[in-house]
Amino acid sequence: xxxxxxxxxxxxxxxxxxxxxxxxxxxxxxxxxxxxxxxxxxxxxxxxxxxxxxxxxxxxxxxxxxxxxxxxxxxxxxxxxxxxxxxxxxxxxxxxxxxxxxxxxxxxxxx
Amino acid sequence: xxxxxxxxxxxxxxxxxxxxxxxxxxxxxxxxxxxxxxxxxxxxxxxxxxxxxxxxxxxxxxxxxxxxxxxxxxxxxxxxxxxxxxxxxxxxxxxxxxxxxxxxxxxxxxxxxxxxxxxxxx
Numbered sequence: 001x002x003x004x005x006x007x008x009x010x011x012x013x014x015x016x017x018x019x020x021x022x023x024x025x026x027x028x029x030x031x032x033x034x035x036x037x038x039x040x041x042x043x044x045x046x047x048x049x050x051x052x053x054x055x056x057x058x059x060x061x062x063x064x065x066x067x068x069x070x071x072x073x074x075x076x077x078x079x080x081x082x083x084x085x086x087x088x089x090x091x092x093x094x095x096x097x098x099x100x101x102x103x104x105x106x107x108x109x110x111x
Numbered sequence: 112x113x114x115x116x117x118x119x120x121x122x123x124x125x126x127x128x129x130x131x132x133x134x135x136x137x138x139x140x141x142x143x144x145x146x147x148x149x150x151x152x153x154x155x156x157x158x159x160x161x162x163x164x165x166x167x168x169x170x171x172x173x174x175x176x177x178x179x180x181x182x183x184x185x186x187x188x189x190x191x192x193x194x195x196x197x198x199x200x201x202x203x204x205x206x207x208x209x210x211x212x213x214x215x216x217x218x219x220x221x222x223x224x225x226x227x228x229x230x231x232x233x
Contacts, residue, residue, distance in 0.1 A: 003157060036219035038158075045207055046158070048221035052213075057221060089158055091219070098171040098216040102158040 004029065004090055006103035012080045013111045020106045022073040022090030028101065030071035034093040037066055037075045040105075041086045049088075050075060077108070085110045113138040115208045115224035122230050123202075129195040129229055133208030140189050141166045146217035149182065149193045151204040152226075159204075163216045164191055171216035198231045205229075 005023040012018035022029065022037075029035055035053045038046035048057055050066035053073060063078045073092070077084050090103040119131035133147070140147060148163030162172035164182045172180050176195070184191040195202060205226040211217025 034213065034215070034218040038220075045223040045226050046220075047223070048219060051219040051221075091158070093215050093218045097174055098163075099173060100160040100215075100218060102160070104157045
């Protein structure tokens with residue numbers, strides 16, 4: 001099963017909005033609402049930011065939002081702050097064997 | 112607040128077995144609402160789901176690793192473990208233990224342990 005496709009990098013200035021895409025297929029991203037997003041700062045463990053496409057866990061700022069259209073999911077970070085600079089990974093159930101896959105990750109730079 | 116902590120050798124020889132344990136604090140592994148799993152990340156690379164286990168012992172593995180992996184649970188010690196046999200240099204990675212939620216043996220992961228680097232080298 002191939003990993004989901006994410007752009008390697010994204011950037012924005014403080015206060016701006018940036019959107020990171022995660023492209024899969026009709027079997028994974030397009031076939032279920034089981035897309036999640038994780039933030040990882042250097043040397044740290046990933047942190048859940050979005051689950052089931054658009055739900056935010058308690059404690060995650062509402063500047064983070066998720067959506068999906070067809071086979072592509074998206075994470076939008078609004079009102080960029082310096083602490084948002086990190087790697088972001090998407091994940092999806094692939095539709096069989098209880099298998100989950102991740103995207104290759106996107107490095108978000110706050111200019 | 113639930114916390115997970117990985118432990119085990121940081122260096123494993125090629126062809127040997129990698130063994131890690133994840134200790135749970137602030138919650139019970141026997142809660143029926145979650146699965147418990149392992150995810151790894153080779154240095155500088157992305158994430159790979161290894162597998163998960165329900166407290167009853169039912170396991171779910173990534174097909175690409177199924178022939179070499181075993182996850183077990185010890186409810187009396189409130190921990191679960193990973194064994195990966197016949198390791199090679201490509202198994203060098205940071206290994207994370209996670210709690211996972213949802214259908215299909217857990218489709219999102221929260222929280223994560225801090226991770227432990229396991230290097231495969233002679």
